[in-house]
Amino acid sequence: MKIVLISMPDVAPVIMHEAAFHMPNCGIASVGANIDDEHDVIIIDLIRKRRQLVKYLTRTLLKIRPDLVGLSSMSWQYTTCVKLVRLIKQLLPGVKIVIGGYHATLMHEEIAASPEASLIDFIIRGEGEEACRRLVNALAGKDRFEDIASLSYKPNGHFVHNPQGELLDLSRLKHPIRDQRRLTWGYHIMNSKVEVLETSRGCTRTCNYCSMRHMYGRTFRTFPIERVMADIDDIYHNRKTHWIFVADDNLVLDPERVITLCDTIIARRYENLQLVVQADCISMSRNEEMVRKMSLAGVKTVFLGIENASKKNLATAGKGNIVEASRKAVQMCHKYDIMVVGGLIFGFPDDEEPDIIENYRFLKSIQADTAYCQILTPYPKTGMRQHLIDEGLVTNPDDYRWYNGMWANVKTRHLESDRLQYLFWYHRQKVLGWWEPSERVRSRGPLWTGIWRYAFRPAAKIVIGRSLKKYGWQGRYERVIQRQKTVNVFKDLEAVTGDIPASS
Numbered sequence: 001m002k003i004v005l006i007s008m009p010d011v012a013p014v015i016m017h018e019a020a021f022h023m024p025n026c027g028i029a030s031v032g033a034n035i036d037d038e039h040d041v042i043i044i045d046l047i048r049k050r051r052q053l054v055k056y057l058t059r060t061l062l063k064i065r066p067d068l069v070g071l072s073s074m075s076w077q078y079t080t081c082v083k084l085v086r087l088i089k090q091l092l093p094g095v096k097i098v099i100g101g102y103h104a105t106l107m108h109e110e111i112a113a114s115p116e117a118s119l120i121d122f123i124i125r126g127e128g129e130e131a132c133r134r135l136v137n138a139l140a141g142k143d144r145f146e147d148i149a150s151l152s153y154k155p156n157g158h159f160v161h162n163p164q165g166e167l168l169d170l171s172r173l174k175h176p177i178r179d180q181r182r183l184t185w186g187y188h189i190m191n192s193k194v195e196v197l198e199t200s201r202g203c204t205r206t207c208n209y210c211s212m213r214h215m216y217g218r219t220f221r222t223f224p225i226e227r228v229m230a231d232i233d234d235i236y237h238n239r240k241t242h243w244i245f246v247a248d249d250n251l252v253l254d255p256e257r258v259i260t261l262c263d264t265i266i267a268r269r270y271e272n273l274q275l276v277v278q279a280d281c282i283s284m285s286r287n288e289e290m291v292r293k294m295s296l297a298g299v300k301t302v303f304l305g306i307e308n309a310s311k312k313n314l315a316t317a318g319k320g321n322i323v324e325a326s327r328k329a330v331q332m333c334h335k336y337d338i339m340v341v342g343g344l345i346f347g348f349p350d351d352e353e354p355d356i357i358e359n360y361r362f363l364k365s366i367q368a369d370t371a372y373c374q375i376l377t378p379y380p381k382t383g384m385r386q387h388l389i390d391e392g393l394v395t396n397p398d399d400y401r402w403y404n405g406m407w408a409n410v411k412t413r414h415l416e417s418d419r420l421q422y423l424f425w426y427h428r429q430k431v432l433g434w435w436e437p438s439e440r441v442r443s444r445g446p447l448w449t450g451i452w453r454y455a456f457r458p459a460a461k462i463v464i465g466r467s468l469k470k471y472g473w474q475g476r477y478e479r480v481i482q483r484q485k486t487v488n489v490f491k492d493l494e495a496v497t498g499d500i501p502a503s504s
Helices: 026-033 053-064 075-091 102-106 108-112 115-119 129-139 225-238 255-268 281-286 288-297 311-316 323-335 353-365 383-390 417-432 439-444 446-484 491-497
Strands: 002-007 040-045 068-072 096-100 122-124 151-153 192-197 243-246 274-279 299-307 339-346 370-375
Touching: 002 026, 002 053, 026 040, 026 068, 026 129, 040 053, 053 075, 053 491, 068 075, 068 129, 075 096, 075 102, 075 115, 075 491, 096 102, 096 129, 102 108, 108 115, 108 122, 122 129, 129 151, 192 225, 225 243, 225 255, 255 288, 274 281, 274 288, 281 288, 281 299, 281 323, 288 299, 288 323, 299 323, 323 339, 339 353, 339 439, 353 370, 353 417, 370 417, 417 446, 439 446
Parallel strands: 002 040, 002 068, 068 096, 096 122, 192 243, 243 274, 274 299, 299 339, 339 370
Antiparallel strands: 122 151
16 A cells, blocks of 8 residues: 655744654654555655645655545644645545644544544554554555554544553554655754654643643653664764754653663764753752763754743643743753753743743843743643633634644733733844854854854844834834734635635
8 A cells, every 4th residue: 555644834933933843753754664566655845845735645646646645733733734635635526634743633533523523434542653554554455444453444434533542561662764755854953954853652641731641642652772872873873963852741750761772872982962951940950960960972963941930830831830941950960061942831820920930031131042031821621721721721722723832812911812912922033032052052053153153143134123113013013023923824725725614
């Protein structure tokens, strides 16, 4: 059989322009790699085809003529996913469609009752490697749909949801597809090539705004060290790529394992290896030796989930009081020359304008190298969503296109959504101001930071200064928002498939 697996083109430019980061989808690459070898698998990351979706897919799919097309999406990408399904069905009416990923896992019952259900043949919930492998074999007559755990299928035109399967044994999974079966290429962070790998899955933290537990439960499982090293070898030696984004939700849950992994990486003596990881502040603040080893192993950038400077808001988020741990974690990273991306969340139920200002000031005071700031989002099936709904604070309950952290889908007890959105933007400009890359950041990317400091930023200051003089802060904001609303609008796709109701 011929199988094509597709990831979405939608992006969330929270840190920089949407063209600055294009990373491969590790999920579909892993699912595709674990389909049995007798079948032909093709991977397409539409993040690299944002400007020519319809033309590219029409040419590619009509050439391949797959038997099965799989699509994976987050909740905020699902509207695009449905439009792509419509396009694919127009091109290849007989092709089978399977969808998976976070949104399909969390919302399979709602999808089964939706108008687009008639276009979808299968839904895979949770980890997809084994369920997709068996689905392909069932379509080839070598397995039975009713026996495949975590699969939803339509025996009589209506979806039946098989029981959820057990979590997978990660040691048995094959390496993700990164060879010629991946048709798209050019993945990058700024001007550097990048690849993605996993060393673990899951998180045991209790953050109630996160939907991760629906994928893995509250568990933490690790890939064998030797498997991780083979994956790094493939990226470094075969793909000739030195930048690696580690997709683990929280790499540092087991500090002793991290030290062992780092020691193994150090022993390999990779030259100019640069790792980007995600970590929690508690673990980073309490394990200096781990942080030191991470630096020696090539960890150059850490995303820290600081979340908020308010103890009350942290309690609401299920985080506990991590304010001092956040400060110490940043200091620890800087001591060992690791760049920090500080993550903050705004728009908690009791937030007022001074709280927004204070959070930006806190982020600036701890000297995080750059900011990853989001507005509290009522993601489907989370405890936070239900709490906000019960409090009457969710203003957009079902148009998931805006659920990427950039948009105010909630209000607070003191701020309406529109006001929250404006203050979130305005005080970032006023408090954080123009980004000044630190020495450690400049050493990571001398070319692009030089262009930013000496060319783009001076020019932008002139242009924006004129815009502020002409339109004022409110007018400038409205122009920015209008532009941001078009980031994930694909006109060629809409022209072919039409609009999709917000309830999708």
